Amino acid sequence: MSMWGEYLRVTAAELEQALRDPEWALDYVETVTDAEEESEPEPAVARRYGTYKAWDLLRFLLARAEFPVNVIHGEEPFAEDEDWGYGPPAYLRPERVRTAAKALRALDYTRLTEGVDPAELTAAEVYPLDWEEPGVLEWGRPWYEGLVEYVTAAARADDALLVWTD
Template identity: 55%
Template sequence: MSMNGEYLRVTPAELDRALKDPEWALDLAEEVQDAQEESEPAPADARHFTTRQTWHLLGFLLQRSAFPVDIVQGEEPLATDDWGYGPPRYLTPDRVRLAADTLHHTTYDQLIQCVDPSELTKAEIYPQPWDSPASLEWARDVFTPMTEFFRGAASAGHAMLIWID
């Protein structure tokens, strides 16, 4: 089974409810995921987004670039219950907006600049192996849709739930 980075846009009211009732939030996440499998909205309009297995590589690249928001793991604990590979975390609307603005001004080429694949192996970035410079291209196709997803969330004033499933 693979580990996938998962995101759910929520309104501030939904975030308040999720903080009080994490089981409700998990049910909401599952409902949204199921509904979106049929409709496949554009990333800016989607409520759910997945980085699939690229989450760890993206986290490494963003952390290395001193990205101001932890958009891979989230920043605040939502619950102690395991939603797959650990408990979910969240970003407030302000942190989503900062992330969206920073993503908008960041290119994937900037993120991978001067990265040697051996750094990924040494850091044990999931999944392995990282055996060539071409392996750094793996997350490129996810980066732009992720940026659009965050921009859509920020423009709507949404918070974000984040977990690894």
């Protein structure tokens, strides 16, 4: 079974509804997923986005860069009695999404991976644990660049983000 990083853009009103009623939030995730499944919108217009298995690589790289927002796991847990795959979901309020978007746009992937030795990833047991191949760090680039587009679009719309690992 694979672990994927997952996101859902929500308006401030939808965030408040999700916090009051976590079951509604999970149903809303499914509704959006079904609506976007066939069209596969680009990250800049998608309501839902996933970083596939790259979530832990991105977590490692962003932590190493002392990134100011936890965009990988969210910052404020909610639905703590709910399991959305691998634990409960969390969220980022719109102001934290704006902070994350600004910081993501200022940090390109080449700079993010500068000086990283794949052996560090293996030693840190970064999921999915296969870091020996040459050029392996490039595998995360499209997921990072998609995350930058997605979070930037959420910030422009003044949206919050629900975040979970599934």
